[in-house]
Amino acid sequence: MSTVNYELIGDIGVIRLNNPPVNALSHGLREGIWGAIKNAQEDASKALVLLCEGRTFIAGADITEFGKPPQAPGLSEVITEIENSCKPVIAAMHGTALGGGFEVALACHYRCALASAKVGLPEVKLGLLPGAGGTQRTPRLAGVAAALELITKGSPIPAAKAESLKLIDRVIDDDLLKGALAFARELIDRNAPPRRVRDIVIDPASVPEGLFDDFRQRLEKRARGQLAPQHIVTCIEAAVHQPFDEGLTKELNLFIECLLSSQSAALRHLFFAERTATKIQGLPKDTPTREIKSVGIIGGGTMGGGIAMNFANVGIPVKLLEIDQAAIERGLAVIDKNYNITLKKGKLTEAQKTHCLSLIEGTTDYADLAEVDLVIEAVFENIELKQEVFAKLDQFCKPGAILATNTSYQDIDQIAAATNRPEDVIGLHFFSPANVMKLLEVVRGSKSADDVIATAMQLAKIIKKVPVLAGNCFGFIGNRMVRPYGREAQLCLIEGATPEQIDTVMQSWGMAMGPMAVGDLAGLDIGYKVRQGLNEAEKGDPKTYCIADALVEIGRLGQKSGAGYYRYDPKTRARSSDPEVLALIEAQAEAHGIERREISDEEILNRLTFALINEGAKILEDGTAQRPSDIDVVYVYGYGFPPHRGGPMHYADSIGLAKVYESICAFRDQHGEAYWTPAPLLTRLAQEGKTFASWTNDQH
Numbered sequence: 001m002s003t004v005n006y007e008l009i010g011d012i013g014v015i016r017l018n019n020p021p022v023n024a025l026s027h028g029l030r031e032g033i034w035g036a037i038k039n040a041q042e043d044a045s046k047a048l049v050l051l052c053e054g055r056t057f058i059a060g061a062d063i064t065e066f067g068k069p070p071q072a073p074g075l076s077e078v079i080t081e082i083e084n085s086c087k088p089v090i091a092a093m094h095g096t097a098l099g100g101g102f103e104v105a106l107a108c109h110y111r112c113a114l115a116s117a118k119v120g121l122p123e124v125k126l127g128l129l130p131g132a133g134g135t136q137r138t139p140r141l142a143g144v145a146a147a148l149e150l151i152t153k154g155s156p157i158p159a160a161k162a163e164s165l166k167l168i169d170r171v172i173d174d175d176l177l178k179g180a181l182a183f184a185r186e187l188i189d190r191n192a193p194p195r196r197v198r199d200i201v202i203d204p205a206s207v208p209e210g211l212f213d214d215f216r217q218r219l220e221k222r223a224r225g226q227l228a229p230q231h232i233v234t235c236i237e238a239a240v241h242q243p244f245d246e247g248l249t250k251e252l253n254l255f256i257e258c259l260l261s262s263q264s265a266a267l268r269h270l271f272f273a274e275r276t277a278t279k280i281q282g283l284p285k286d287t288p289t290r291e292i293k294s295v296g297i298i299g300g301g302t303m304g305g306g307i308a309m310n311f312a313n314v315g316i317p318v319k320l321l322e323i324d325q326a327a328i329e330r331g332l333a334v335i336d337k338n339y340n341i342t343l344k345k346g347k348l349t350e351a352q353k354t355h356c357l358s359l360i361e362g363t364t365d366y367a368d369l370a371e372v373d374l375v376i377e378a379v380f381e382n383i384e385l386k387q388e389v390f391a392k393l394d395q396f397c398k399p400g401a402i403l404a405t406n407t408s409y410q411d412i413d414q415i416a417a418a419t420n421r422p423e424d425v426i427g428l429h430f431f432s433p434a435n436v437m438k439l440l441e442v443v444r445g446s447k448s449a450d451d452v453i454a455t456a457m458q459l460a461k462i463i464k465k466v467p468v469l470a471g472n473c474f475g476f477i478g479n480r481m482v483r484p485y486g487r488e489a490q491l492c493l494i495e496g497a498t499p500e501q502i503d504t505v506m507q508s509w510g511m512a513m514g515p516m517a518v519g520d521l522a523g524l525d526i527g528y529k530v531r532q533g534l535n536e537a538e539k540g541d542p543k544t545y546c547i548a549d550a551l552v553e554i555g556r557l558g559q560k561s562g563a564g565y566y567r568y569d570p571k572t573r574a575r576s577s578d579p580e581v582l583a584l585i586e587a588q589a590e591a592h593g594i595e596r597r598e599i600s601d602e603e604i605l606n607r608l609t610f611a612l613i614n615e616g617a618k619i620l621e622d623g624t625a626q627r628p629s630d631i632d633v634v635y636v637y638g639y640g641f642p643p644h645r646g647g648p649m650h651y652a653d654s655i656g657l658a659k660v661y662e663s664i665c666a667f668r669d670q671h672g673e674a675y676w677t678p679a680p681l682l683t684r685l686a687q688e689g690k691t692f693a694s695w696t697n698d699q700h
């Protein structure tokens, strides 16, 4: 079948698009639509229906074509052709009508969609704005306030909501073609003319005073440092105050500016990185998977409870095993509290909450896990305890059940060795809060079976996580890299910075939180306990963590004890600086013979990010990560790295590996080799003028 087919059904012309997998608006599709509309002007049709084959209506411009020389007809020309049609054109949508795809629909004269369809303008998530009239037509239909929300957030909305916003005219319950043809028939029968959204005029007096300025200010918090959201506001403002064609020109100019920006390059990199991460080198696409219809979780604490929610949310029943009834109740109470938060935000109904809770059942008896397809262990971070749990799982679980651990640092092979079926054992490392954070590190043990890995990657998608495969080493990808990052934060602190300075630098650069605030949130005792378990060589220079250790030793454990690097208001949890901490830092510096100095913001930023990148290079070379973009996915989805900087490895490429290498050499000369030896891979690539992106692991 060709990309675009045309058929006359009675006096209705049906244009069918077929460009798998998602009907992206590649050159061939644009040409086909343009031609079909043009030809239909001359035939016997009285109305035209535009719909798609396959899993979805057009999901947007073809992102792979960005950055390549444009080929006519461009999307704007196609859209003009549709809008200028002398016969009414009806878009009939199913699946996800997104970006340029929804802009095509907005240029049609009427729109209908299956009830299950979603529509939206997600360009902002790629650092872009809708570049084919979306910012001009959406406010004309839905109003300015709704358009601002929809386009700056970029999240698709269900058909019913789109109908209530007047973005679509009709919701169709079952057969899309039948419904669309019936809609076309009605239009023909009542002689309905082509109805052009461009002709709607927005009365500037209908827009509340100060709306745009207030919205811009809100965006400064919600989308800190990002270009596209601010430009979207400018475009929508133009839709109110300027004629349609001038608005379109403004939109096109700002779209091009976004397209050429480093932010959009980073976000587009992440779009493909996230999808590439699901592909496992050496594992055929058709590797069989195991069916996961029920899950057991061992340990219902901070992580176990959140992990259980992920499964209940998609209808998979969970048995939650704890040490006693009191622990079960504690765990279930936290889960209940978390659901209430979602309920209050309006993202869950009472009935959905009740259903989810009914899927989570507490137990203290391993025999109750006999039939589950997957078990995830989330007990305390202690190897002997984990081995004890796995020996029991081996005894009680059915053959073929996948046995997973959520360990942060322990050796998967050592855990697997406690069973007689190491091929069924794998790491499934969730991030806290596990019901919120999107990352799932899938940690491969030396004996993990291929179908176990394939199942884990597939399962991640079902529970709406982004999976990344990691090798089995201390801290895997994420926690291994965060150690040098945290180390440099500690060293900057003792050498002269304050917690406030470090957090402000990192947050204004785009990190979701600064490292000190993260430490306080997670609990400073966690890192303390890990360090206590290390031998002297592993602990490194005693000055490195002396401040963090001293805080824990005086009972400042972070938010949970009301004080850590900051002081926290017991009621509001608002944080404030604490002179006691500064005094403690100064005392530690003196005790270690360090004369504190002024540290520039740039030094803080470079030491923290380059420490990450250097470890990332080692992780690539030793095969812990499959590819640089996997590391980027880990950092953005698990550690609050700013998406518009694309992740640490993409960021390194964007500023140039030579600069990173030279700075690391300068840090080595200043601070010594123990912490600052440039990774061999970084050295090689920098000297050859290459990028991480150009590297593939069959080269090592």
Ligand code: 3HC
Pocket: 021, 022, 024, 056, 059, 060, 061, 062, 063, 064, 075, 096, 098, 099, 100, 101, 103, 122, 123, 126, 128, 129, 130, 131, 132, 134, 272, 275, 276
């Ligand atoms: N262009 C090119 N390829 C695309 C694409 C696009 N717009 N959207 C998806 N793909 C590719 C993916 O890379 C993937 O390829 P792979 O199989 O080789 O890895 C394949 O299609 C399937 O994608 P998913 O795995 O994401 O499939 P899902 O079913 O999970 O999701 C989707 C489908 C919701 C459509 C999702 O792919 C998506 O969100 N796509 C992007 C939508 C988007 O951002 N559109 C706006 C583009 S920008 C634009 O339109 C500018 C305009 O205003 C001028």
Ligand code: NAI
Pocket: 298, 299, 300, 301, 302, 303, 304, 321, 322, 323, 327, 377, 378, 379, 380, 381, 382, 385, 389, 406, 407, 408, 409, 429, 430, 431, 432, 522
């Ligand atoms: P937690 O202390 O909050 O919960 C552990 C739970 O396990 C407790 O409820 C305890 O009663 C239960 N438990 C202990 N022994 C048990 C046994 N023998 N049988 C059944 N239940 C038992 O710990 P948390 O934070 O949930 O951590 C769990 C695991 O997840 C650890 O391995 C940790 O390293 C890992 N992890 C923790 C993250 C975090 O941010 N807290 C992030 C990612 C992984």
